[in-house]
Amino acid sequence: MTDSGSFSQFGICDGARAGRPWHAEARLAFQRTTSLHKIERAAGALLGMEADAAKAVYFVLSGWLASSKSLRNGQRQIVDIQLPGEFIDTRLSDMQASATQIETLTPVTLAVVPRGNWMRLLQEYPEILARHERDVAAVLSRMSERMLRLGKSSAQARIAYTLIELGLRSSAFGPGESQEFHIPMTQQSLGDFTGLSSVHVCRTLGQLERMGVVSTNGHMDILIHDIEQLAAIAEIDVALLRGELNSAA
Amino acid sequence: MTDSGSFSQFGICDGARAGRPWHAEARLAFQRTTSLHKIERAAGALLGMEADAAKAVYFVLSGWLASSKSLRNGQRQIVDIQLPGEFIDTRLSDMQASATQIETLTPVTLAVVPRGNWMRLLQEYPEILARHERDVAAVLSRMSERMLRLGKSSAQARIAYTLIELGLRSSAFGPGESQEFHIPMTQQSLGDFTGLSSVHVCRTLGQLERMGVVSTNGHMDILIHDIEQLAAIAEIDVALLRGELNSAA
DNA sequence: CGGTTACTTGACGCGCGTCAAAACCCGTGG
DNA sequence: CCACGGGTTTTGACGCGCGTCAAGTAACCG
Known part of the structure; x- marks a missing residue:
């Protein structure tokens, strides 16, 4: 478990270390199952409020993004920052106690997995499933570390x-x-x-x-x-x- | 999406509302794939430091648990609280910037999925996969809400x-x-x-x-x-x- | 060159942590 | 039955970290 271990600590994209970035593989897998829909956005754009690809799972190919929640009075908390090689699940953004929003910090390019395809992708491609499991573990791990510092x-x-x-x-x-x-x-x-x-x-x-x-x-x-x-x-x-x-x- | 929506807001165990609790189904699925290992603990016990079932995925059948992180000086932050019908992945506890620990708040009974069986379970049982995806979404959702309040x-x-x-x-x-x-x-x-x-x-x-x-x-x-x-x-x-x-x- | 957005610096006040002591609760044993 | 002890809750006093308001500077852009 040195692999998933070192991966999980800070959510480092270990594929990037291994020479060939993992996104390349992921892109291949995506292309096999769904027409790989790729979108680009400028810095400072908001994601997920568009009508077209609403409620999809995104995969970051390049650029930085921030997902945040905000209170009615405008106070905002950035909950996580997404870097290349990581997943973004906009299905999390609906129906919560506070408004969620995802914005680009730099110009980004994203791969889009439409809502309906996601579960199928997970079931048919064990590599993507495993990768997603590790990504989720990394997200939870670093969010926990940040909560510790936020609170204490x-x-x-x-x-x-x-x-x-x-x-x-x-x-x-x-x-x-x-x-x-x-x-x-x-x-x-x-x-x-x-x-x-x-x-x-x-x-x-x-x-x-x-x-x-x-x-x-x-x-x-x-x-x-x-x-x-x-x-x-x-x-x-x-x-x-x-x-x-x-x-x- | 009213289903996953209302579920994700506070991570409510929607199975519990539907009459037959979801754990019953889960237990059946577990039993089919792995010898369902069930463990019990008293209130105030620590989880995951035992040698036997180390680094497993647990499923809460009854009782409350808290997973926390702590600083070297003893300051502690409870990162999430687990209720019946939810998963606990102790694989998150190793290799992080701070020590993680899971303790029981009440007497609990847990189903244990040994480390090696977890990915197989996910691949072979779409229902468990879907359930786990929703559970993860609920965890992320409520942790985000709490981070917002912690910070702001x-x-x-x-x-x-x-x-x-x-x-x-x-x-x-x-x-x-x-x-x-x-x-x-x-x-x-x-x-x-x-x-x-x-x-x-x-x-x-x-x-x-x-x-x-x-x-x-x-x-x-x-x-x-x-x-x-x-x-x-x-x-x-x-x-x-x-x-x-x-x-x- | 003016307008806009970011960074910097100072003054001031309040929320919450810390220290400390007291009141309570419950289980245990004499 | 009461005495005792440990853990929890309550209350007070005090100080500091960080938020807020406000003004000023620097950098960028059309």
Whole structure:
């Protein structure tokens, strides 16, 4: 279980490490069963309110998306962020206690599995079923980690954890202490993700910067100087982080 | 989609409403494919650290369980609560950034699907596959709702929401304004569930009581006087709540 | 170059955590 | 029957983290 284990920790797209990205395989499987409907969207678009492909299962081929819930007064919580190689089930969005919405953070391309085909796909293609099971496990796993920080951690820990999660998942990390990558979100949306106000996101990034742990250029370009200390602030088990970094590199 | 819709909102066990509980069917299916291994545990026991049935998928036949994550300093967050008719996948518990643990809140009986049999079960029994898909959707749905409150709502909203969620899911609600039921948790664990300190849980329950919305006898016996107002405090769409109550009754 | 959207910084207040002590509840054993 | 002890709930005092309001700066775009 090293495979599903390392996969599940941060929901890393392990196919991407193996050379040939998993989406390639998935696309093949999709094409065999359903006419592979591919759609593209610009950054900042909303998904799922269109009449045409309503209530489908999407598969992210490229780009970042965020699914969020919001209260009547406009308060918003980003519940998860989807990266290439992951599934999005818009069937979750209807009939809930609060409004759900999925938006693109970058330009994206998605494969669309129409509603009716999904169960058939799962039953006929064990590989897709297994992959989907692992994807679901990864989603639950990282949502749980985030709930833990939402409920019980300081702003510093939440920001630090988010930086590491997104860095690892986007496969932006190489070996070594320093890591540099870009997060296609505003501080406002980072706040919606971490349960903080945009103002406090700014302050907290400033604190981390003054501590010498990271640098930012003021536009979500992140440079991590001391990833071990950042992990300590994020309250992540450093041994586990090491393992992740090794398998990611 | 009224079926999966009403199911997914609060993860209600819709089988329980339909007369014959779904677990009965599930048990039959399990028995056909695997020797149905049934285990019982007392209240307050820990699950999954035993050597025998390690890393299995469980199916709750009776009783309440809580799965939680905790930080190195002892801070704990209950990530979800499992009721009869729901699945528990202990494979999620290994290899994560924080320790996961599953404990019983009441005496429970569980059906155990050994690790190797799970994927086979899904592939061979479409009914179980479909059921599991819906269960996963319900878990994600209610975890999202809770994340929204964890990140963006006051203590009152979190407590109010939790009371309604647990009342609805345990099918304790009948028609009418008043609802009475028992939650088998201490204020401490309610705090771990809502991201509050036990002290503040107590205060907040006191506030709700002084507002005339609920009564408690000091031991987690809850009596809801005005469920509409409680839903308003919980920031739940009242129309949706109405629908849930109707389909639950 | 003006308008718009993002980031930054300061001042202020409140919600909720923490510490601490008291009241209660229940099971156990003398 | 009461004494005792551990776990839970309740209540008060106090302080800090983070939200909010507001003003100012910087970057981007037509």
